[in-house]
Structure formats: structure tokens, C-alpha cells
Amino acid sequence: MKRIALISTGGTIEKTYDELSGVLANNISVLDVMLASLELRGIAITRVQLMNKDSLDMSPADHTLIAETAIRMASDYAGVVVVHGTDRLAVSGHRIVELAPTPKSPIVFTGAMRPYALRSTDALQNLTEALLAVQLLSPGVYVAMHNQVLQFPGVTKDKGLGTFVKEPA
Amino acid sequence: MKRIALISTGGTIEKTYDELSGVLANNISVLDVMLASLELRGIAITRVQLMNKDSLDMSPADHTLIAETAIRMASDYAGVVVVHGTDRLAVSGHRIVELAPTPKSPIVFTGAMRPYALRSTDALQNLTEALLAVQLLSPGVYVAMHNQVLQFPGVTKDKGLGTFVKEPA
């Protein structure tokens, strides 16, 4: 049984709909609902709810806190998954690479372009991929999303494509 | 085979999610998707896409246009269903009562508190109810939503309850 840490920070993946205002907000964690809908054999997950922010609202201190928490847990667990808003996901990813170029176990970021609350969500796909990739990859920092695993550094969000891409070297 | 007119005007029920801005907007009609997911025996539906507005953006002329269209189609069809944003739904409903206290066939408004795009939508329930109620009610103006049929005049949205209620006489 592999021990995996799952750090949640908020982002689109966890947004829920507020009837009164008609907008999507980061109010309640839906990660537990998503995890309950998956069959997870062979891993034991430790949940860490570090913060619950749209990543556009994250400060440099937030990114550093996320990076330090992930690095620390990578020493204690067989792998770390970080659920993160996609807009500033790469900032947290690169912060880890600066602080710890080679973490003790793989750190895999994921997120979503469309909240779990939507029928057409990509949240379950991406969480599924991150939880599998973290078991198969060698130590390093990655994003897993849309059936693609990309390794930091040099990863950026392509807003036009709505996904992550590797910057040309 | 009963001939039913279905007038769409926009509102939460038809809102879709825009990945780039992260908000829900009235861009594309999803009524056809909803209709395709229901089994509708015994009625033939004529679709009229009159406008596609959040009802908070409707002008008095919009409400009058909706009312006049519904009244006119009530003369030609066995019933009329109007899909409408809930915030100003009662304004259009009362406008019909002013212009035509007794339409030729039942006119049933419906809408949704949570868009069809959401897993937890009430859109399908409400559309199902309106399409059935319009076959069973006597001529008049109504809202069908949340397993409840209320007759105009005297109907108002209770924002706290998130549903329609009958005003005390």
C-alpha cells in the first residue's frame, strides 16, 4: 500500500455554484466527493487542506508555503499530489524546483479548467491521472492533466489551448 | 398529439460555462439537449427562440414582447411553455395577466435556480414539470417549478427560499 499525500489549495476544480449570486466560488471542498467516486486500490491517501484560494489571489508567500509543504511531505510519503488553480499552478511548480530541484518522491500538480460541479468537468479525469502518475514517475516536479504529464521547469499554461504546454528550451 | 409551443428567453437554465473567464453566461441554448434527454410522448413541440437574456437585463419592452408572443401562441396551440430567468419571471407573468386575463390555452412559465450545465441542476425537473402541467391545467397563467404549480397574479420569487411563492392575498 503506497502512502500518498494529497495537498489541496483551491482553484477551479473545487468551485461550487452560489444560487444567490449566480457565480462559481471556492466555498466547499469537493475533493472528498471526487475521491469517493473513484476506486483507489493500493494507495492510502493523507489529505492536507492547506488553503482554499483561486490561484489568481495567491501571494508569493502562498506559493512558498505550498512549495515548502510539498517538499516536506515528499520526504515522508511515496508521492505528493497538489490540487491547484491552473492560472498560477506553474508559479508554485517552479518555486519547488528553485527550493528543491530533486524532491525525495514525485510531486504531481493537477487542476481543472471546468469545475467538478459541471457535467462537462475535466476534474475527475485530471485527479485520476495525477493519482496514477504519482505512482509511476521518478522523483521530480510535474503537472498531470488532459492525459499528459509534463515535467518542471519550463511548464506554462496556454490560455488559448486551455491546457499546459512545455516551453521551447 | 397535443401541439405545445416552447418559447425560450434565456436565464439561468440555459447558462453555460466559459473556461476563459470562469463565469456562467447565456451563450448557447441548451434547451435542445434537455429536450433530447426526455421522452416526450403525446406532444409535438414548436420551439421559438425569442431572446437569450439574463432576465435582470430585460427591458419593459422585452417583457411586453414575451407576453404578447405567449398570448398569441396560446390561441394557436394547446398550451405554451415559457423558459425564463427567475429574477424577472414574475414581471413577464403579470404582464400577460394585464394584457389577457384569460388566454386561450394555459401558459406555463419555468426556469431554474441552477443551470443545466451543473450536476445539481433543477433545470430538467422544472422543464419536465412545465411540459406536463401545460397539458393538465385549464387556461390561465402559471409558474411550474420545484414540484409546485402557482397561478398568476400574486406570484413572486422568494430569493431566500430560492423558489416561487404565492403572495398573501
Added chain:
Amino acid sequence: MKRIALISTGGTIEKTYDELSGVLANNISVLDVMLASLELRGIAITRVQLMNKDSLDMSPADHTLIAETAIRMASDYAGVVVVHGTDRLAVSGHRIVELAPTPKSPIVFTGAMRPYALRSTDALQNLTEALLAVQLLSPGVYVAMHNQVLQFPGVTKDKGLGTFVKEPA
């Protein structure tokens, strides 16, 4: 607040999937899950789990028990909804008409061609319709399904069409 009795007897609508045998069976009532997914304003439901049978397995005594229970509850409630397997639904419906041509309040049968457990189910649509129709109809015995309300006697399942039809008089 209208008081409605909801009698469940089993049938396709409540079938669940057994992983081991790979078949759909009447094991667990899913009516509570369906009811929780609807917004029901203005009615108070009393649940009666009378039996849990595929209607093909119902005996004449079963049909009589269903009919007598529905008739008795029609005297105490503003309406009665009966969830029933579609294959023998009409047998129970006609049994009521024999025993009580005019019940005290409307008795509305419903069921499903495709279990709630399936994505493409018609169960939620049909339950929604029965719960609304029972509030709008005059006393009598009906089936509500597929956006259609038919009154007993003279109702039969058309297996080819996969729905209920009215027999020619």
C-alpha cells in the same frame, strides 16, 4: 402543504447492478436517492415500502394488496403515487378500478423503462411527472410517464413503443 403517499413496489426503476453476476436486480431501494435529488416544495411525502418485486413475479394477491393499500391511502392523503414495474403495472391499475371506481383522491402509477442506475434512465422524469400530476388531477386512477398522463381503465403497455398507450374504446 399537500400530503402525498408514495407506495413503492419494486420494478425496473429501482433495479441496481450486481458486479458479481453482471445483472440488474431489485436489491436496494433507490427511491430515496431520487427523491433527494428533486426539489419538492409544497408537498409532504409519506413513504410506504410495500414490496420490492419485479412485477413479472407478482401474484394476484400482490396486485390486490397494492390496490387495497392505494385505495385506503387515497382516503387519508391528498394523493397517492405508486411506483411499479411496468410489465404488470396495468394489472394493478385495473384492480383498483374494479375495487374502487372512484377513489377519494387521485392515484397515479409510474415506473421506468431504464433503471435509475443508468445514465440514460427515464426514472427521474417519470417520478417528477407523477409527483406533479397527482397534485393537478381529479380523483381517479392514472399512469404518468414519458410526459403523458393516461386514465384507467383501458391503459396498456405497448412493448414495441416502450411506453403506455390508451386502448381504442
Added chain:
Amino acid sequence: MKRIALISTGGTIEKTYDELSGVLANNISVLDVMLASLELRGIAITRVQLMNKDSLDMSPADHTLIAETAIRMASDYAGVVVVHGTDRLAVSGHRIVELAPTPKSPIVFTGAMRPYALRSTDALQNLTEALLAVQLLSPGVYVAMHNQVLQFPGVTKDKGLGTFVKEPA
């Protein structure tokens, strides 16, 4: 862009519901619907519909055909995913190991305990995992399911657990 071959053979994952008989059967491929619901960046999939059988109905010749097709495509593609009924999945997997202990690229089997047609399906999770694992694994024969990757030989279905396990060596 990685070129991946996707061989379908039938099994629970593709079963659909037959209203008339009330059973789940292997009639129509639903793999295309599943693929359309995923965002697949970075891979190009070639579909091969080899057969459409409940694996309990597979003959030794069927297992050999599946094995030979997978081995041949492993030479031409960056990876091969095989969708297969779980009951005899391990027979096809071991047949590959007998015929080609080291295929040219990874061959990843997957399947489902509950058809895609069910709300509670594990089909999308398992397909997502197989399509990601095939990009990350070294050449060999595997099953990816329930957030777990197991390598042949020595893999067996545990009917009690409802998943695959590694036999003690």
C-alpha cells in the same frame, strides 16, 4: 504527439442496456463516447475494433488473436491499450507474455466492473488510467485499473475484491 493503438474486444465496459429484455449486453461500442468525454492532449489514438465479446465467451483462438494483434501493434505504436472483459483478461495478458515476453512498447489492458452505461461506472476511471499509464511505463504487459498498475505475469482477478491482484510469487 505519441501514437497509441486502442484495441477493443468487448466486455462489461462496453455493455449497454436492452429495454425489452432488461439485461445488459455487448451490442454497441461506447468507447467512442468515452473517448469524446476525455481531453486527450499529446496522444493520437488509432482505434481497432477487434471483436465485441463478453470475455467469458472467448475461445483460445480469440485470446491468441488478441495477443498477436497487440504484439504486432506494439511494434508500430508508442503504446497499446487493450479494452477487455475482466473475467478472462488475465488469459489474454498471459498469452502475450508467452508469445512475446518483451513487446516493443508497453501493452496496457483495462476493463470495468460496472458498465459505462451506469452512473456508478468505473469505466472512465480505468480508461483514463490506461491511456496515461501506457505513456509512462517501460515496455511490458500490464493491467491498469482502480488506480493500480500491475505487471504480467502473475496477475489475476480477485472476484471477491472485484479487482486485479498480483499473485504471490
